[in-house]
Amino acid sequence: MKYDKYWIGIGDIHGDPGNVARIPGVAEAAGVVVSGDLTTHGGVDAARRVIDAVRRANPVVLAQIGNMDTAAVGRWLEDEGLSIHGQARELAPGVGLVGVGCSSPTPFGTPSEVPDERLGELLEQALALAGQWDATLLVAHDPPHGTKADLVGARHVGSRAVRAFVERVQPDVCLSGHIHESRALDFVGRTAVVNPGMLAQGGYAVIGLAGRTLTVKLRTL
Template structure:
């Protein structure tokens, strides 16, 4: 657990790695980071062996990792992340004594039949259960692989919104300060639902990442893109 005396923190959030973690080492803020947050999709329909390769690559730059499955990761990866510690899916962790981080991995149903897809009712149940603990902290960060529906973070070509209705409804009611998401590579964007800042960095291979900061207890999220992305 971080020291209660420390005032300023930085976490780097990425997602949709898909077995290609190489660009992570190019993030210039790595030396300052207190931890890494992975929104999901470590692999391309991969299991534990593939996920372990990705996690090992990232842990070489920072040993503090919070991660969860995306829709492209096999369900066995969820259990493995729990064994390792730091699994976000359906769980609550303490970023600082004042900040909770909690997550929901996988995605709602897609036309592609990917390994970890779930009904909206499951997302609602997971979110509401986690929120009972996360809400006890002064500040909270939700990590949802699936972006909330009808935002700049869930739109695909043709101006079609494909995000989660359950995630959106949760954010509208609960209003955590930050929601980090992914899943829709082409929807790299920052948006807002009420008081909640929603950020999708897109796929890591395309250079997107988020700087999540706590400065004197004030949370902020900044969307960044690597040079030559």
């Protein structure tokens, strides 16, 4: 399919952004969207190094914290005008993005975990800021529960709040991450749910716009 515009979706960078420059067509993309986990318990300096590397590949970057990033990273992304956590952005005329970072609680006590219902509240906050769009990209670091994108072994560990939001709102595409071993493309109703896995392992997504139709392809280097 020939796109009018496309964006590169990545996540779970964990301080190792080297592969971003190797993504085919990254420089020509309309931007790069980072679903979360820029660092591993890292602060602003670590996050800045990641964002700088992504900007060298493509100057247009939107990003949010994952559960492994500190609150200071979230504040820095806001100060830089990059944050999509609890926010809405217009990507193109009639096409928008809503975002929610962090994650629901994990067994590991990572820096930016919140109650699952808080993820739902942040999604509603973002939706309230959204325009009347023909197509919507949801960027949720924590994948929707009960999909191929949230499996650890045979157990689904994703967010029930994100799942409920996807079922109700039916965004065209949901870019997620968080569960490294669950690199997958799945559907919840008409919503394509993609988890590219870790960037260091070569995973990325191409989110394409043709007319007012938004689609996604899962890719690996």
